Amino acid sequence: MLEIILWPIASLMVLFIAATLKWSSRMRERVGFSFVLFVLSMMAAMIASVGLYVNDPSITSIEFSAALNFTVMMLGIGAILYAFITTKGGVHEDAWDHAWMYKLSVIALVLVNEILMGWAFSMISGTDTVRTHSAALPQLMNILSASVNSYWFTFTMSAEMVISLFYFRKQMPSEIRIMVASQAVIMFLLPTALIPFNGSSFGVYAGSVAMLCLFIYIFDYLYKNRNLKVAVSNYIVLLLGVFVLMMASLFYWSAGGGMLPLAFSVVAEMILYFGAILNAGAFAKTKTVAWLRKPTWAFVLLSLIFAGEYFMAGLLDVQFYGVAFLSRVDIAAIGQNPFTAILALPFDFIQYVGLVTGSIWFYIMMGTEMGTLVVFQIGKVHQLETKIRLVLVVVAYSVYSVLVPFFLFPGPSLSAIPFLGWSMGVGTSGAFAPALLIAMAGTYVISGALSFLFGGRQMCSMFCTAALMYQGTFYDSMKKFGNSSRVAKKVRQNKMSTLYMVTASVVWSSIFLAVLLSYLTSLGVINVSLFGVDPIVFAYVFYFNFLWYVIFVSIPFVGTYGCVTTGICHWGMFNQFVGRLGFWRLKVKDPVACVNCKTKDCTTACPVGLTAMPGSFIARSEFRSYKCIGVGECASACPVDNIFFYDVRNWVREKLQARHPDVSRDILPGIGGKQN
Ligand code: SF4
């Protein structure tokens, strides 16, 4: 009942604060600044008085409130008078740009107003009853947590964000308006505030969708805008940082933790929001930078997006499976012994990272995000074969990476199937036990056979999740880092670099050792485990659920397809080497065109950094490399459309043509690109 009265009051306050914000941005001298701060302070004092009285309806609280209001009023009037006397006259248009203290004070007072309103209205409406008779820090933190996580705070704040965004819309570029608006949407969907409506699950799912949309929007924006204003690039990084904090806090809360970290993250989001609003003009004024020349900035961006997705997926996992999800993983006890702790800490860290990055929600989320970027890419590429391959990448990811493991693994049917059908060979589905021998052997034989017939591209450019992750518009544009970074130049060579050989040796030896230990343990000959985890299972988690993502977010330093160029993926290597022995190669229709070619565009287009194509085309009309994963960007880049793909289909066609020149064209028309 009381809510019917409170909502109109809250709405009026929202309108008033938003209008004050707009008004505050028009001030250009100290008297005006002081007046705005006075109005906001008085408002805060009045709301605090209401809160204090509801918290403790006594004469003491009335007296304290009166004293508080009087003190604020006196200080405010004093500040205005002082500003009036000491101001030498004249309005400085640029005063606003340097008024950092003033802007921070405005933001702080708006927040104080909102927090006090959340606290007071929660108590009056009875939705939250955090009362205190002490001003000690823990009590104040309780009030902050209860207020910020109440819908009185989030609903009014998001309304205020939308209204103030409307007021400031003309000063902001349209892309920034969209990003800023997403902050209001995500605030509105805060799960903790929806608890009274039984809507926290809805908040988790809808908030995650909103966040995903924002990530996709940012990727697309960066893809289309290689040059950014400094203020825009700073805002994007800060925005992502704040959302990582929010997601981490929500994950913590969903796992049974408190709401205080979430309250702090929401306050951080608010500060960023109002900072952006009050500095709207700066988005157009600052100097421009080419973000593809800023590897550190790009690395921070990718790391933040990965961290946001990690916590978001963790939150969804806990929401879907319950808190029990977190105990699915074996953890080493840290204990008192420092030596054990040194091993246990990184072990636990990797296990927890792997728990989420190997979970179905992480794949769904990644697939949605990266898949959307691949769909954008499909619209941009010209070659039909590449279009079809990209469609298959999306389909393969959905079926192979999400649906199959979701229904099949781990399951009793595992020992009966001849092909694990997913992911990276050994370790994928558990210890290397005798029951898995047929399935494992089948996996290598079938995958190897496909690579022999169609090249390693069947894995690295199609079935592997990496194909989806590296092939979207935004990630494709980052292949430029491959030519600028020193490390990337070292690993992205036509031949095996020293680093590649060392890494590959370490990877293969460790996989062999882990398989052996796992197998002997499963037979009962020995009993080896890493803190209770089977060696090959841990090796899998380490290489594919942990290290792979480290390499992925390091694109600005190692280039795209780091898994191919550094040699960390034994599964890719296996398929690439078998593919090198088989039918797959690149061919050209006319080698003379390569002799006359001025641009050699094929060499700059390759995402794994291969550059030896022109020489090989000129000498042999074809190019073969174990590192060639058949993405086909060289073919798309060639200005004279000279390159075509050659695999078993072309071989069969040639054989048929040789035997039955008239019939074969009808049976296998146009397979594998154009040929002379
Ligand atoms: S190297 Fe491994 S991870 Fe990378 S694309 Fe190939 S199979 Fe996938």
Ligand code: SF4
């Ligand atoms: S394949 Fe195309 S881009 Fe590459 S050297 Fe030959 S003509 Fe030039």
